[in-house]
Amino acid sequence: MFPGLGGLGGRGGMSPKKMKGMLKSMGIDIDELEGVIEVVIRMPDKEIVIQNASVAIMDAHGQRSYQISGDATERPLSGTEANEGPELEIPESDVDLVVAQTGANHEDARAALLEAKGDLAAAILLLAPK
Known part of the structure; x- marks a missing residue:
């Protein structure tokens, strides 16, 4: 033993x-x-x-x-565990803020926040007109 x-x-x-x-x-x-x-x-x-x-x-x-x-x-x-880690939860208030700042719809705002890993400023910049 x-x-x-x-x-x-x-x-x-x-x-x-x-x-x-x-x-x-x-x-x-x-x-x-x-x-x-x-x-x-x-x-x-x-x-x-x-x-x-x-x-x-x-x-x-x-x-x-x-x-x-x-x-x-x-x-x-293997799979997504190595790349993503735990699933990111985006608060509805963050989605609302990105919508208010960019005029985007809720789906696009949530997608931008997920892409930016929850970073509000980065999500707003992603949706800002170029």
């Missing part, structure tokens, strides 16, 4: 059952998560995928920690 804790000098060491009992007496509970197929760690620019994952959960006084082992690979984010 814990790599590198096999004992001193290769002479065996503490059994996993004895180790678990000792940790429990200190208020630390360790359980193995059964049936895990894969674990995905999503980062801003990539994903780390761990296949054949083994997951141990350690609960120490209400604080949970996860130990994950397995075959790790990296991959870029």
Whole structure:
């Protein structure tokens, strides 16, 4: 369960059952998560995928920690996740302001705000006559 804790000098060491009992007496509970197929760690620019994952959960006084082992690979984010991030919410008041400043209709104002990633000034400039 814990790599590198096999004992001193290769002479065996503490059994996993004895180790678990000792940790429990200190208020630390360790359980193995059964049936895990894969674990995905999503980062801003990539994903780390761990296949054949083994997951141990350690609960120490209400604080949970996860130990994950397995075959790790990296991959870029797929689809729109890599480019857009979370969907941008445009407040109706921002749309109204762009309409008032440019005379555009609501649909065009909302589209300009989405293109400008919510930046009011940039959206107004996009719709301004050239």
